[in-house]
Amino acid sequence: MKKAQFNSRWMPYALLMPQMAIIGIFFLWPAAEAIRSSFYLEDPFFGTGTFVGFENYSNVLTDPNYRRSAVFTAAFTLTVVFVSLGLGLLFAVSADRVLRGQQTYKTLLMWVYAIAPPVAGLIGVMLFDQHIGPLTDAAAAIGWNLQIGVDYWDTAVAITVVSAWKQIPYNFIFFLSALQSIPSSVKEAAAIDCRSETRRFWTVTFPLLAPMTFFLMILNTTYALFETFGTVDLMVQDQPGNSPVTLVYKVYRDGFRGNDLGGSAAQSVILMVLVLVLTIAQFRLIERRVHYS
């Protein structure tokens, strides 16, 4: 690469400033503030705080509600990732097969992807609406009285279904493009080598999709953990008290509703560590992806 020469040695730093300022103001400062707050007992009304050391952390980690929420988040994340990846792959494989001759199926599934995520979330919520939701009606028809926002399990099911549903088109598109990038001659060689189509899928196609699956797994995990906030908020319908909530939602609820800023900060620091671990894992996996090509 060509080296650019600056007249002043301060010029490069000046050019970097805006970017650095943005990172500082929007990422580093809040993170530092969260870490600082997590060691204080904050008074929400007068802005004064008392240093309490690790007390916020020990409170959080021994709180049965926090543990309940953590268990729910783990189960929720696993289910969302598994279901949305599974269905995304299933649709992609079917679309890949149908594609010979017709584009329609693919386009239909892509449309869903074009809907803005909040809108999709709202549609999902409407499907479960107490009064007009067709899914609620359907459940009622088989004798299941769905009470979203009231019953813990009903709410958990609804949050999981809507969250997974929103992610399917995304996974579909990635899987489809990965499927179509498998050289047709490799598929043909496999067709000569193996008569069972199912076996061919699991021994050739699926391993070739593995790098994409890893990548989507990380992406979907991050999604389920952090980006389902809106869905959860819509579903619990202002009654988060005994509803299942994700850890991210709990940070918001304890901090802004419960006015426990210190505890909330401690929770977000724990989440930050989680993100860090996930990001490192993601980079590791992306590096590993390279070796197939």
Place this chain on the structure above:
Amino acid sequence: MTTLRIRDAVKRYPNGVEAVKGVSVDVGDGELVVFVGPSGCGKSTLLRMVAGLEEVTEGEIELSGRVVNALEPADRNIAMVFQNYALYPHMTVRGNLAYGLRNRGTPKPEIAAKVEEAARMLQIAEFLDRRPSQLSGGQRQRVAMGRAIVRDPAIFLFDEPLSNLDAKLRNQMRLEIKKLQRRLGRAAIYVTHDQVEAMTLADRIVVLNGGRIEQVGTPTEVYSRPASTFVASFIGAPPMNLVDAQLDDDGLQVAGQVVAHDSAHRGPVTLGIRPERAHLVAGGAGLDIEVAVVEELGAHRLIHAHLGGHEVTVAQSADEPVPAGRMVLSFRPEDLHLFDRGTGVRI
């Protein structure tokens, strides 16, 4: 005995393209048949119909005495080597070789033995635990061959297997493929658009053009008695000289000159003569010709000359004196080829 019989095979693609328009070919036991023709003539399509990768629109494919039209590729007892090798990128070389056998339920010790043997034959034993991405093009080519060999198929199908290799490696592999095929004694179809590959490899050549067979024959037959102007210009390098001529009672009229000829045919014809069968002499019987350009190629040279409005190429040994100016093109009468001017068919 015949290993493969193709009967009136027709392939129409869903978009209406008729890639193969009624082709019948037999491949005998242990015979190496080369399909050759220009790009788009349907040779890959025909090969893929034999493999079961394309459905047969009309006609029959009969392999080892049974019609296989409705059989899956895996049930046809064939092995194919693809142009881009089509190795499984996530498996080691050993895995690539063993995959087909494992799926057929071959016992493990037998698989191991077959893989070892193929690897030894192809000199890839030291790469068995590598992945395809860690191999050179030539090594990948060998692995693809190995994958075909371990299947022990009734017939090998090659679709331009050497076209991704450099010229030197291509010549070397070409010879090796021929040796292997002889050693294994299995029938094979080899698709190429390279006439040198076709001539050197084939027991029999099938020349295809526009989805139809132009000629079937041994390399010698195809070279010395091309069935049409198409075959004449496709087989042999540099290609046969083709010149408009007229047959009448005096003989052959070429560019205002007359050459004696005993053909009973009358009318407009295309006269063909191979560059390496024509000679340039200072005087005597033949056609007067004007030398234009001389290309030196080391062992021999190409002389481009004008004969009336036509350009004619003559190949000669570099030992001969370099010709220049007005010369006489001489040839033996039996080295002349005559084709119908309208249809291009040999007379």
